[in-house]
Amino acid sequence: MPEAIALSRRTLLKASVLSGGGLALSAAIPMVARAAAVTGEAQGTLNAFVTIAADNTITIVGKNPEIGQGIKTMLPMLIADEMDADWDQVKIVQGDTDAAKYGPQLAGGSFATPMNWMPMRQVGAGARQMLLAAASRRWGIDSAKLTTKLGKVIDPASGRSLTYGELANDAAGVAVPDLAKVPLKNPKDFHIIGRAIGGIDSPKIVRGEPIFGVDTQLPGMVYAAFERSPVFGAKLVSANLDVVKAQPGVIDAFIVKGNGNAEELVDGVAVIARNWWIADQARQKLEIKWDNGQWASHSSKGYDAAARKLMADAKPQETLASHGDVDAAFASAAKVLDAEYSYPFLAHVPMEPMNCTALCHADGSMEMWAPSQTPQGGQTGVAKMLGLTPDKVKVHITRMGGGFGRRLTNDYMHQVAAIAKQMPGKPVQMIFSREDDVRGDFYRPAGWHRLRAALDDKGKLIGYDDHFITFEIPGPGAYNPAAMSKDEFPAKFVPNLRYAQTKMQTAVPMGALRAPTSNAMAFVMQSFLDEVAQAAGKDLPTLLLEIVDGAEKEPDSMGFMGPSPGFNPARLRAVTRKALEMSGWGKTMPAGHALGFGYYFSHMGYFAEVVEASLEGGRINVHNVWAAGDVGSQIINPHGALNQVQGSIIDGIGQALALAIEIEGGAVKQSNFHDYPIPRMPVTPKIEVEFVKSDNSPTGLGEPALPPVIPALTNALFALTGKRIRSLPIDVKQLA
Amino acid sequence: MAVKVKINGEVREIDAPEDMPLLWALRQELGMVGTKFGCGKALCGACTVHVDGVATRSCSTPIGSIGESEVTTVEALGQTDLGRALQEAWLEEDVMQCGYCQAGQLMSATALLLRNPEPSARQIDAAMSGNICRCACYTRIKSAITQVAESGVAKKGKANA
Numbered sequence: 047m048p049e050a051i052a053l054s055r056r057t058l059l060k061a062s063v064l065s066g067g068g069l070a071l072s073a074a075i076p077m078v079a080r081a082a083a084v085t086g087e088a089q090g091t092l093n094a095f096v097t098i099a100a101d102n103t104i105t106i107v108g109k110n111p112e113i114g115q116g117i118k119t120m121l122p123m124l125i126a127d128e129m130d131a132d133w134d135q136v137k138i139v140q141g142d143t144d145a146a147k148y149g150p151q152l153a154g155g156s157f158a159t160p161m162n163w164m165p166m167r168q169v170g171a172g173a174r175q176m177l178l179a180a181a182s183r184r185w186g187i188d189s190a191k192l193t194t195k196l197g198k199v200i201d202p203a204s205g206r207s208l209t210y211g212e213l214a215n216d217a218a219g220v221a222v223p224d225l226a227k228v229p230l231k232n233p234k235d236f237h238i239i240g241r242a243i244g245g246i247d248s249p250k251i252v253r254g255e256p257i258f259g260v261d262t263q264l265p266g267m268v269y270a271a272f273e274r275s276p277v278f279g280a281k282l283v284s285a286n287l288d289v290v291k292a293q294p295g296v297i298d299a300f301i302v303k304g305n306g307n308a309e310e311l312v313d314g315v316a317v318i319a320r321n322w323w324i325a326d327q328a329r330q331k332l333e334i335k336w337d338n339g340q341w342a343s344h345s346s347k348g349y350d351a352a353a354r355k356l357m358a359d360a361k362p363q364e365t366l367a368s369h370g371d372v373d374a375a376f377a378s379a380a381k382v383l384d385a386e387y388s389y390p391f392l393a394h395v396p397m398e399p400m401n402c403t404a405l406c407h408a409d410g411s412m413e414m415w416a417p418s419q420t421p422q423g424g425q426t427g428v429a430k431m432l433g434l435t436p437d438k439v440k441v442h443i444t445r446m447g448g449g450f451g452r453r454l455t456n457d458y459m460h461q462v463a464a465i466a467k468q469m470p471g472k473p474v475q476m477i478f479s480r481e482d483d484v485r486g487d488f489y490r491p492a493g494w495h496r497l498r499a500a501l502d503d504k505g506k507l508i509g510y511d512d513h514f515i516t517f518e519i520p521g522p523g524a525y526n527p528a529a530m531s532k533d534e535f536p537a538k539f540v541p542n543l544r545y546a547q548t549k550m551q552t553a554v555p556m557g558a559l560r561a562p563t564s565n566a567m568a569f570v571m572q573s574f575l576d577e578v579a580q581a582a583g584k585d586l587p588t589l590l591l592e593i594v595d596g597a598e599k600e601p602d603s604m605g606f607m608g609p610s611p612g613f614n615p616a617r618l619r620a621v622t623r624k625a626l627e628m629s630g631w632g633k634t635m636p637a638g639h640a641l642g643f644g645y646y647f648s649h650m651g652y653f654a655e656v657v658e659a660s661l662e663g664g665r666i667n668v669h670n671v672w673a674a675g676d677v678g679s680q681i682i683n684p685h686g687a688l689n690q691v692q693g694s695i696i697d698g699i700g701q702a703l704a705l706a707i708e709i710e711g712g713a714v715k716q717s718n719f720h721d722y723p724i725p726r727m728p729v730t731p732k733i734e735v736e737f738v739k740s741d742n743s744p745t746g747l748g749e750p751a752l753p754p755v756i757p758a759l760t761n762a763l764f765a766l767t768g769k770r771i772r773s774l775p776i777d778v779k780q781l782a
Numbered sequence: 783m784a785v786k787v788k789i790n791g792e793v794r795e796i797d798a799p800e801d802m803p804l805l806w807a808l809r810q811e812l813g814m815v816g817t818k819f820g821c822g823k824a825l826c827g828a829c830t831v832h833v834d835g836v837a838t839r840s841c842s843t844p845i846g847s848i849g850e851s852e853v854t855t856v857e858a859l860g861q862t863d864l865g866r867a868l869q870e871a872w873l874e875e876d877v878m879q880c881g882y883c884q885a886g887q888l889m890s891a892t893a894l895l896l897r898n899p900e901p902s903a904r905q906i907d908a909a910m911s912g913n914i915c916r917c918a919c920y921t922r923i924k925s926a927i928t929q930v931a932e933s934g935v936a937k938k939g940k941a942n943a
Binding site: 248261297321322397447479718 | 799803804805806810811813814815816817818819820821822823825826828851855856857859860869872873876877878879880881882883884885888906907908910911912913914915916917918919920921922923924
């Protein structure tokens with residue numbers, strides 16, 4: 047029974063330290079070997095990711111959730127390249143949620159590239175070794191004398207060859223090699239990695255084929271609309287269920303009680319119908335009595351007033367970083383700058399509204415079709431809520447119409463599971479309206495910074511002080527997704543520096559928005575450093591290069607998802623110089639146009655960006671953006687990479703120009719795209735992107751291009767008007 | 783009482799209230815899920831279909847209001863030379879990130895080129911500004927439309943019509 051032996055085999059992958067001393071992420075991929083490579087079957091399953099059919103079709107599992115970042119195409123590219131597969135023969139299937147089989151399955155933090163660069167290549171290289179071994183047995187030749195090319199094993203001595211399809215069955219019976227030791231390609235031999243390859247699902251998308259979570263259709267499926275309190279933190283007292291149940295077409299309506307954790311389940315009323323629109327119409331007849339508790343008095347205006355008072359008068363609650371003697375530096379300063387910066391709550395609004403489909407089986411187990419960025423977290427969360435073991439919650443991963451961090455929080459998975467549990471045997475699809483989405487998000491928290499800088503008589507930055515005002519949510523499960531790091535730039539490069547913070551209490555749910563922390567911090571810090579530069583009579587790039595002058599690369603550390611490469615000033619210098627060169631920084635601009643610069647290091651990527659802006663009849667125009675980025679030694683899929691950078695830049699510009707979520711009466715004031723105006727085509731500038739290659743393992747691109755474009759824009763507006771934007775979104779009236 | 787609507791050349795009977803938006807009839811009464819729900823208020827364009835060749839937001843079009851008019855959805859886009867050319871250009875440019883809005887983008891682009899086979903950059907901006915792409919693939923959408931316009935497919939279609 048070789049199959050039985052193979053089934054029990056677990057090979058753990060550990061990415062070793064990579065060349066260049068850069069990144070050493072390890073992602074343990076349990077290599078459950080073949081599922082059922084029965085002799086005589088027309089295909090061979092080589093490992094959890096690779097199955098080869100007799101017709102040479104290579105089916106590769108894409109394990110991570112696809113939110114538009116291109117991962118369903120990109121991870122299989124890594125496997126296919128090391129296998130020496132012919133990409134035209136590759137078919138990609140989405141893996142279900144299965145941590146034991148696939149390891150981590152996560153779309154977030156730009157983590158997928160650094161976490162999987164080595165393991166996925168090793169999976170492919172391991173499969174190649176098995177195919178070589180099978181050919182070696184067939185021909186009776188040492189496998190070291192054989193080679194592979196485009197889906198074939200070749201015997202160079204005789205010129206004969208066997209296709210992978212011809213070898214698949216035999217290869218499935220070969221022992222899985224130690225993946226940590228399989229030889230990997232020299233990057234110069236990559237034939238798929240580095241090629242601009244179109245999205246694997248794109249042909250289906252242009253034909254309108256079902257592929258997204260909300261496209262899930264099951265026999266007998268019903269639809270749920272879920273009404274929650276507009277005021278965050280409220281509790282349901284009573285609801286007129288009878289009136290709603292009497293509406294035409296309504297199958298049922300019932301109260302769902304929350305579990306006290308907004309990231310899982312809040313109180314609400316589920317309305318069920320055979321068509322979501324019917325359920326949503328009936329929902330308009332709901333009259334619910336809510337107990338708002340203390341939260342209905344909360345507002346953005348109130349938070350702003352409180353934060354300004356704290357920044358003006360109060361001592362910070364806690365110190366985050368303290369270097370040198372800040373008070374002495376300010377006492378001796380020739381010049382002191384003092385400014386308050388702020389930014390609003392933001393929503394994610396992915397195009398596909400939150401939705402999830404669930405079926406409660408007769409044995410109480412749950413089967414789900416979940417558009418989730420963290421399906422493994424959703425699986426364990428739902429299991430815990432229902433009192434099940436995780437294996438009793440089967441989670442199919444669907445393609446998602448965007449994520450941006452919204453789908454890191456699986457509230458909608460918990461909600462639909464709680465609803466489906468009350469309707470055993472009936473598949474239920476719950477869909478948020480856009481209003482539910484805008485008003486029921488986990489928001490990028492608003493924040494305030496009082497910044498002070500001390501310059502000596504030569505204009506050198508000798509002191510830096512930030513009092514950050516942020517939020518905390520009382521109760522379980524809450525965290526601050528926009529927390530400030532003690533190492534926030536320029537923390538380690540100014541001799542006398544203090545970062546401190548004070549938290550205000552809120553019930554507004556908070557979540558990670560694309561480039562969390564960084565999307566706000568870049569605006570604040572790069573704008574204020576631009577102020578410092580102006581005060582010292584130089585420009586921001588010059589100041590940045592001076593600040594890191596002579597600094598060495600910092601050692602690697604343990605990050606959230608494994609070892610994280612230390613900050614490397616050489617990479618800052620390289621992208622800064624490249625962006626200046628691309629934009630012609632310092633050139634004479636057309637009348638009424640100006641350039642602004644912004645730099646930021648986040649999610650392991652370094653980006654320097656220059657924006658060209660003008661003001662015309664009270665409207666801000668962004669004409670050009672030049673972006674230079676360093677995300678390591680290799681751009682895996684140039685198509686996807688460029689799209690991510692362009693999208694991030696427009697996303698950032700859109701936030702800066704127009705986006706804010708305001709709290710009034712404890713609830714969100716905005717409701718849909720008319721008052722939360724996501725950028726549209728006419729906003730689009732010309733964007734030029736260059737990647738600066740460095741001797742570092744490749745890292746992700748979902749996020750790092752976004753943060754610097756915001757200060758690059760506001761710094762351009764300063765250059766244009768002499769008016770400093772210290773609050774987002776930009777109030778164009780302040781520029782007059 | 784069933785409502786009759788001609789969709790992609792076929793008369794379909796929909797057993798739903800007359801005020802049900804076409805979007806929800808397509809998706810959940812007829813199982814045609816290519817047309818997407820984005821906002822429900824004709825603000826984002828994800829649900830765009832053609833009604834007699836004109837780009838129309840199906841989320842705000844009651845099925846009872848369509849009458850004899852002909853509805854075309856993304857599922858039938860590839861049946862015309864122009865629709866097929868746009869689909870191909872979308873793939874050629876690798877336009878999409880998440881792809882959710884792209885059915886609506888394609889339907890708006892087709893309607894634009896049907897009435898104006900040679901749009902200027904500004905006209906493309908104007909015609910497409912009702913369609914939000916949250917991933918902001920606008921550069922490539924515009925480039926794909928321009929490419930098809932320059933190929934003359936739309937002009938040829940118009941001459942034949």
